[in-house]
Amino acid sequence: MSQSSSGGGVITLAHGNGGKFTHELVERIFVPRFASSELSELADSAILSLPETASGKVVFTTDSHVVTPLFFPGGDIGKLAVCGTLNDLAVMGAKPLFLSCGWIIEEGFDIEKLEKIADSMADAARAQGVRVVTGDTKVVERGAADGVYLNTSGIGVLLPGAPLGARSIQAGDAVIVSGSMGDHGIAIYAGREGISLRTELKSDCAAVFPLVELAMKICPDIRVMRDPTRGGLATTLNEFVRGTRLGIQVDESQIPVRPEVKGVCELLGFDPLYVANEGKLVLVVPAERATAVVSAMKAHELGRAACTIGHVTERAPGRVFLRTLVGGDRILDMLAGDMLPRIC
Amino acid sequence: MKYIEEFRNHAAAQALVREIHRISGGRRIRIMEVCGGHTMAIFKYGLPGLLPANIELISGPGCPVCVTSNSFIDHAIELAKDRGTLIATFGDLIRVPGSSSSLQKERGEGADVRICYSPLDALELAKQHPDRNVVFLGVGFETTAPTAAATIHRAAEQGRANFSMLTAFKTMPNAMKALLDGGEVALDAFLCPGHVSVITGTGIYEFIAREYRTPCVVSGFEPLDLLQSILKIIEQIAAGLAKVENQYTRAATLPGNPAAQKLLKEVFHESDADWRGIGTIPRSGLEISDEYARFDARKVFPVKLKPSRENPACICGSIMRGAKRPLDCPLFSKVCTPESPKGACMVSDEGSCATYYKYRRTP
Structure with missing residues (x-):
């Protein structure tokens, strides 16, 4: 890897002062990796053209990422921030x-690591045909x-055919997950310093748009979709029915959880249904579409365990019920308190 | 997860439930699960809904945080106010409300209160901070007391002068006796704590079976363990028997763990103990023995405490005695929640109220 002209391989306060070092950092590390014409302009904002769509609606969101450790099995903060x-x-x-992308970097941070993070951001964005067009x-x-x-x-x-949202849920609808629950949270936890757990487990960190596209194609009336991140599956399901006249009943024996995740949770007293995911979907669809949606997702590598x-x-409005393994x-x-801080 | 999932098998559970239905034959049977770990497992697996309505499970005084008296918390808070002191404790305890504050509140005010997972971590803290007095808050039953004893033993070996323990260790058998003597709840049988029995051996309940004609079954913590233990109780009752049976044979034995017992004897002596909601029960606690008095925070840092106060509307006491249920409490889920607990039973994960809140609130 190349060295910074500021001397040494670490970020200094000068890299953030908006002057020469900042420009150099941006031009040397970010511009070539993200390779978007908007970014190369280095203007104050990016001017974007949106494709014509039937809905004519633009969707806009933001998310900050403070995960520790920065590099974990299955990804790093860069991939996580994009996905x-x-x-x-x-x-x-x-x-x-x-x-x-907005970076807040601690003085003394290794430039080589910064480049690795930028690399995985660029890879993750490119894989989805998404362009990084502005930054700070x-x-x-x-x-x-x-x-x-x-x-x-x-x-x-x-x-x-975008989902109408949680308010469109109806009694009898099916609840579907795209794969195993809790991989991200447990991979992060096991990767932390001072936790002497060795697992082969990787974070499920991935962009789920390909799965969404498949599901929407086969089911034009998906009620609601969510990626069960912080608070896990349990929290997401509660969000769907909170304050409504409907409840959700799920069957513990049907919820996919990897043996490694089960094992770590058992040891530490966590419940995998509250552990974060970063590449999974939870969907509510009309019952008669459930089989088709599940098989469509199974055809994609991200949805094999759907x-x-x-x-x-209608039983127990506003609540989620679990039928346990033994049948009770x-x-x-919802998750009360913070089970695992700084997982994303 | 080999050797765990076998104990959660659906078909086996259903078979046990059928037998429980058949043998109990509609007869009302009230079983107290003494241990908080059992309460948690019973609710986590939804067992009450599987059992026939005539079988009633009653939670007992087996959550270590819940039975810790207010005055103990008040004492710990007084110690924490001294900025030269570092309090080390298991996590649950810091949220328990004392008479007028909690350790969590004191921490917000600047007290140094740290959470650790073992008393040995607290001893390590004492080594790292030779200029501070590290006080570990020792609560729990026969299960946790041996590690505390081992820690005191090690502190003595190391000649550690800045380490001590404020203890409120409890022992099970005489608390069970006190509940039967109190006569407030008519109990037909006990589900006895598995982990306690691993240390003490299963013999400690013999006098209850013999003198009170009350069946005692030592149970494991998985749903099949609990269902099988309940079935064993019902079989005993149907046959007119009252004896101690060990369902948890993969861990508990008749003699128990002699090394742990020896350590307990060396470092502690039996004492009367103050149980929140129950009062003083003779010979139901462990105090640090005179030989190790220099590690007893009660003796090293005596404090004058005002008489402790409890929230008068809180019924934790009756709940711990099995006389009332969390849903009987006017505070439950209205002003008393896991996020803002008014009584100890809502603090600990093993507390009856916290368990009810989490798993059973309304059907």
């Missing part, structure tokens, strides 16, 4: 198009941040 924001767009039924870099004094924090905002266009896990019910029922509540 996280793209997924927030995708679950609305939008095709992601553009991203911004700030450097803070040593101790004022933990390595790197990343903010990304995303713009997409709403596709025809399955129906439960249904919407109990409440599956």
